Amino acid sequence: MASARSGGTLALAGVLLVLPLILPNRYFLDVAILVCFNAVVCVGLNLLIGYAGQISLGHAGFFGLGAYASAILSGTYSWPPLAAMLAGALAVALLALVVGRPILRLKGHYLAMATLGLGIIISIVLTTEDRITGGPDGMSVPPLDVLGWTLSGEENWYWLAAGLLLLVVVLALNLIASPIGRAFRAIGSAELGAEVMGIRSARYKLMAFVISAVLAALAGSLAAHYAGFVTPGKVGFFHSIELVTMVVFGGMASTFGAVVGAAVLTVLPQLLTVFKEYEIIVFGLVLMGTMVFMPRGLVPTLAGLVGRRAG
Amino acid sequence: MTELLQFVFSGLTVGAVYALVALGFSIIYNASHVINFAQGEFVMIGGMTTVSLMSLGLPMPAAIALAILVGVAVGLALEKFAVEPARNASVTALIIITIGASITLRGLAQIVWDKNAHPMPPFSGDEPIVIAGATILPQSLWVLGAALVIVVALRWFFNGTLLGKAMQAVAVNRTAARLVGIPVQSMLLLSFGLSAMLGAAAGILIAPITLTAYDVGIMIGLKGFAAAILGGLGNGAGAVAGGLLLGVAEALGAGYISSAYKDAIAFVAILLVLFFMPRGLFGAGSAERV
Numbered sequence: 262m263a264s265a266r267s268g269g270t271l272a273l274a275g276v277l278l279v280l281p282l283i284l285p286n287r288y289f290l291d292v293a294i295l296v297c298f299n300a301v302v303c304v305g306l307n308l309l310i311g312y313a314g315q316i317s318l319g320h321a322g323f324f325g326l327g328a329y330a331s332a333i334l335s336g337t338y339s340w341p342p343l344a345a346m347l348a349g350a351l352a353v354a355l356l357a358l359v360v361g362r363p364i365l366r367l368k369g370h371y372l373a374m375a376t377l378g379l380g381i382i383i384s385i386v387l388t389t390e391d392r393i394t395g396g397p398d399g400m401s402v403p404p405l406d407v408l409g410w411t412l413s414g415e416e417n418w419y420w421l422a423a424g425l426l427l428l429v430v431v432l433a434l435n436l437i438a439s440p441i442g443r444a445f446r447a448i449g450s451a452e453l454g455a456e457v458m459g460i461r462s463a464r465y466k467l468m469a470f471v472i473s474a475v476l477a478a479l480a481g482s483l484a485a486h487y488a489g490f491v492t493p494g495k496v497g498f499f500h501s502i503e504l505v506t507m508v509v510f511g512g513m514a515s516t517f518g519a520v521v522g523a524a525v526l527t528v529l530p531q532l533l534t535v536f537k538e539y540e541i542i543v544f545g546l547v548l549m550g551t552m553v554f555m556p557r558g559l560v561p562t563l564a565g566l567v568g569r570r571a572g
Numbered sequence: 573m574t575e576l577l578q579f580v581f582s583g584l585t586v587g588a589v590y591a592l593v594a595l596g597f598s599i600i601y602n603a604s605h606v607i608n609f610a611q612g613e614f615v616m617i618g619g620m621t622t623v624s625l626m627s628l629g630l631p632m633p634a635a636i637a638l639a640i641l642v643g644v645a646v647g648l649a650l651e652k653f654a655v656e657p658a659r660n661a662s663v664t665a666l667i668i669i670t671i672g673a674s675i676t677l678r679g680l681a682q683i684v685w686d687k688n689a690h691p692m693p694p695f696s697g698d699e700p701i702v703i704a705g706a707t708i709l710p711q712s713l714w715v716l717g718a719a720l721v722i723v724v725a726l727r728w729f730f731n732g733t734l735l736g737k738a739m740q741a742v743a744v745n746r747t748a749a750r751l752v753g754i755p756v757q758s759m760l761l762l763s764f765g766l767s768a769m770l771g772a773a774a775g776i777l778i779a780p781i782t783l784t785a786y787d788v789g790i791m792i793g794l795k796g797f798a799a800a801i802l803g804g805l806g807n808g809a810g811a812v813a814g815g816l817l818l819g820v821a822e823a824l825g826a827g828y829i830s831s832a833y834k835d836a837i838a839f840v841a842i843l844l845v846l847f848f849m850p851r852g853l854f855g856a857g858s859a860e861r862v
Contacts, residue, residue: 316664363847369663370607374801375846377794378839385836498794502671509668538683545676549654552669556661 266434269517273430277423281416290415292531294487297422298480300523303507304426304433304516305476310505311513312437313469314449315365316373318501319380320477323353325496327478328485329387329394332402335486337393342405346482350475357474358467365466377498384496399492402485418487425483426520429476433516436472445469449514477504510551512558521560574705579827580820581703585712585781587819588719589615592774593796594803594811595726596767602743602806603763606655606666610674612793613681614771617643619784620681622776623690632695640772646677647768651761674789681786692779715777722773723812730808739763743806791835798842804852813854818842 277297284290302324309315330349334340340348364375387394394400405412412418436442444465447455452462485491494500503526511522529547533540555562593611600608621639626632654669661669695714700707730736741749742759750756774792775784782788799818803810818838825837845853 310664316667364843367846367850370601370805371801371846371850371852373607373667374798375843378798378842381794382836382839382843385833385839389832389836498790505664506668506671509664513662513664539679541679541682542676545672545674545679548672548675549669552661552665552672553654553658556658556665 266438270427270431270434273517273520274427277427280423281419287415290419292528294415294418294422295484296524296527297419297426298484298487299504299507299527300426300520301422301429301480302473302477302504303511303519303523304429305473306504307508307513307516307519308433308436308445309469309473310508311515311519312442312445312449313466314452315466315469316369316505317376317470317473318373318498318505319376319378319383320473320504321496321498321500322380322383323357323474323477324481324484324500324504325383325387325491325493326353326356327481328402328491328495330478331482331485332400332491333393335403336400341407342403342486343407346479349482350478353478354471354475357471361467361470361474362463365463365470377501380496380501381498384493384498387496388493394493397493399490399494401490402488404489405483405486412486422483422487425479430516430520437516441465441468446514506548509558510548512560512562515558515560515564518558518560522558525559575827576824577704577706579823581706581708581712583820583823584816585709585715585819586778586823587799587816588715589774589778589792589815590795590799590818591812591815592719592722592770592777593792594799594815595723595808596770597797597800598803598806598808598811599739599763599767599770601800603739604655604760605663606670607663607797608650608655608764608767609667609670609793609797610650610677611767611771611796612789612791613674613677614643614647614768614789615775615778615792616681616784616786616789617646617677618772618775619692619779619788620685620690620775620786621772622779623692623784624685626692632693636776639776640769643768643772643775644765647764647766647771648761650768651764655764656757656760674793678786678789685786687786689783689785690779691783692776694780709781711777711780715781718773718777722770726808735762795838798838802842802845802852804854807852807854810852810854814852817853 280293281290284293302320306317306320309317327349330352331342331345334345334348335342360379364372364379367375388397412421444455444460447458447460448462448465456462507522507526508519510526511520512518530540530544533543536543551559593615596611596614597608600606618639621642622635625635625638630638650673654673655666658666658669694709694711697710700709730740738749738754739759739762741754742756746756795818796815799814800811802818803812803814818841821841822834822838826834829837
């Protein structure tokens with residue numbers, strides 16, 4: 262297990278290193294950066310959904326709060342971007358901590374409803390408070406500036422995003438292999454059983470919720486600085502669904518699955534633009550088809566096939 | 573006072589629509605334990621099909637009847653081709669399948685029709701009726717009346733017919749239902765057809781008041797889900813009460829607090845209820861078996 266883990270990490274690091282060399286132009290690099298940001302969110306969300314077994318249909322809300330915290334604090338109030346980012350992450354951590362406690366007592370579809378509601382409320386507030394957030398038109402975000410040095414250019418952004426992704430993957434893998442990760446998995450497979458074994462499930466569920474929310478907020482902050490612009494579109498229900506879909510598509514309870522899911526579903530819409538107005542239909546059909554034929558997700562299903570052939 | 577009555581009228585009208593959609597959620601949930609996130613698209617299909625058939629010159633009653641049939645056909649196809657093949661998938665996978673279906677249907681609607689909002693003429697006149705100083709549109713009475721008829725008919729169907737009782741049996745215990753010879757698969761199919769019918773009817777009833785467009789299904793679908801949860805998932809009477817409560821709460825919130833936050837108020841209400849009553853207002857208090 263440990264060797265598979267480090268093997269996977271090495272493979273990911275290799276792909277991330279080689280990618281800028283083989284990508285033909287800046288447009289592809291731009292897509293790669295978006296993949297990395299989405300993958301960071303998905304690796305976190307996978308801890309919650311895939312391991313701790315708690316669904317969330319509202320994580321775009323946390324992503325959006327991170328993005329808008331950076332936009333407002335570093336833009337309107339001229340904070341240093343790093344401080345703004347940390348403040349955003351901290352605020353999201355606090356919010357997740359406070360709301361997570363009552364929400365995570367809910368189960369199944371009730372939990373889905375509550376997280377969905379939370380996400381929608383955040384999105385409505387960000388859209389409506391237009392004097393602060395620019396409303397539906399969104400607002401511009403100053404460039405990421407660290408101690409007088411400004412990050413610019415796709416290449417530099419790529420290395421930042423790829424480095425962050427690698428770091429998050431390594432941390433997530435370590436967490437999953439630790440007693441905390443075992444507690445997550447125990448809760449995910451049988452919550453009552455875990456409780457009987459002395460695992461305080463409420464605490465661990467909250468932990469997974471807060472970690473995933475903070476990762477979403479950080480990715481949101483960086484994505485906002487990178488794009489130089491935020492709109493409420495990235496906060497809405499549909500983006501929450503996209504994120505969950507990436508996790509499930511790639512394969513639940515598989516960190517690399519989350520990365521692959523984020524990659525495929527970020528790249529897919531770009532490829533589908535050749536279908537023009539049929540794009541959204543094809544996207545919907547791909548979602549349905551994958552889940553119907555590979556309900557466990559891409560990576561676990563493929564791994565199962567390879568394993569069967571090898572064994 | 574007049575103002576309050578006015579808000580209650582508009583709240584009940586929208587609430588009746590939420591109630592029909594919530595009933596659709598509950599019926600499918602009971603039969604299959606699936607939450608059908610494509611439920612809102614039936615609302616869209618009902619409204620849009622009626623509008624386009626009428627523009628082709630069909631008389632309104634015929635257009636409505638055909639639109640409901642189209643909705644039912646889509647519902648049956650959804651069960652047959654997307655939900656049934658994924659019988660053993662996890663709850664999350666099933667949620668994504670129905671979301672995929674709703675994205676596909678919305679995309680199709682964009683191509684078959686367009687992205688514009690379309691008006692539909694009211695069933696009978698648009699002269700507001702004055703009741704105790706407050707006004708109510710004749711179409712609102714149609715919505716409330718039709719919703720009432722549908723709810724009573726459903727009650728009779730589930731409690732008074734063999735078919736309805738068979739569906740209830742499947743909801744209570746699928747294996748036992750199969751053992752006494754109930755064709756469980758057909759009941760699942762029927763549940764999708766039935767909730768598609770409810771959704772399409774809701775979409776047709778509300779379209780003259782709110783207009784209809786390819787994307788009306790998103791919010792109505794989410795609100796319907798919220799109403800079903802509010803009343804306790806799978807509880808028919810709860811779904812109706814949840815829908816009406818949600819509609820009225822939303823109208824009062826929009827009227828007295830802030831109209832910009834109309835949609836947010838509904839979801840804040842849901843969160844508060846769930847914090848204190850984790851199984852909804854009328855959810856069964858039964859303990860989960862391990």
